[in-house]
Amino acid sequence: MKQNLIAEQRVMEEVTKAIAEGIDINPAKIKPESSLMKDLGAESLDFLDINYRLEQTFGIKMARRTVIDHMEELFGEESAIDSEGKLTEKAARVLAMRYDGYGDKISAGMDMDELPVMVTVSSIAEGVGNLLDTLPEKCTNCSAQSWKLEEETRTVCGSCGESAAFTSGDELIEDWLKQIQEDKKIF
Numbered sequence: 452m453k454q455n456l457i458a459e460q461r462v463m464e465e466v467t468k469a470i471a472e473g474i475d476i477n478p479a480k481i482k483p484e485s486s487l488m489k490d491l492g493a494e495s496l497d498f499l500d501i502n503y504r505l506e507q508t509f510g511i512k513m514a515r516r517t518v519i520d521h522m523e524e525l526f527g528e529e530s531a532i533d534s535e536g537k538l539t540e541k542a543a544r545v546l547a548m549r550y551d552g553y554g555d556k557i558s559a560g561m562d563m564d565e566l567p568v569m570v571t572v573s574s575i576a577e578g579v580g581n582l583l584d585t586l587p588e589k590c591t592n593c594s595a596q597s598w599k600l601e602e603e604t605r606t607v608c609g610s611c612g613e614s615a616a617f618t619s620g621d622e623l624i625e626d627w628l629k630q631i632q633e634d635k636k637i638f
């Protein structure tokens with residue numbers, strides 16, 4: 452059961468704010484479907500800034516490495532990107548499962564430089580939501596079951612005050628890939 456205390460709408464507002472501040476643009480320009488690189492002019496370094504802001508806001512750890520990086524680590528070099536820098540057929544299948552609604556834009560042989568363009572405002576919000584959904588049932592420090600919000604976005608234990616121990620973004624990607632592999636035996 453999901454027991455995340457923060458509404459989806461709130462996550463979207465905070466993601467929009469982090470992006471506006473990270474890229475230094477007017478929040479009114481930001482739509483859920485906006486591609487950060489293509490539509491909002493984000494550069495690689497801006498992603499680090501945006502992730503940092505979201506980590507501070509929600510007390511989470513965003514993934515440091517991409518799904519591609521994790522595939523190569525788990526399933527071997529060139530399992531996701533071949534020697535010519537193109538997406539493999541196996542990796543294309545995995546990414547299509549991960550990025551619902553982008554299935555038609557992801558295909559084997561596409562250049563890996565095209566991938567970051569697919570990061571949208573709503574894909575980031577969804578990623579943050581997935582991390583918040585890993586809120587454990589009980590506080591890992593005192594075992595109390597009484598989460599509350601501080602400053603409206605930080606989940607802390609109502610009993611001992613410890614911050615919630617969410618699963619990190621990298622762990623979550625790794626767990627997801629292992630599950631996919633177990634179910635579908637792609638690699």
Ligand SMILES: [Zn+2]
Nearest residue numbers: 590593608611
């Ligand atoms: Zn506690």
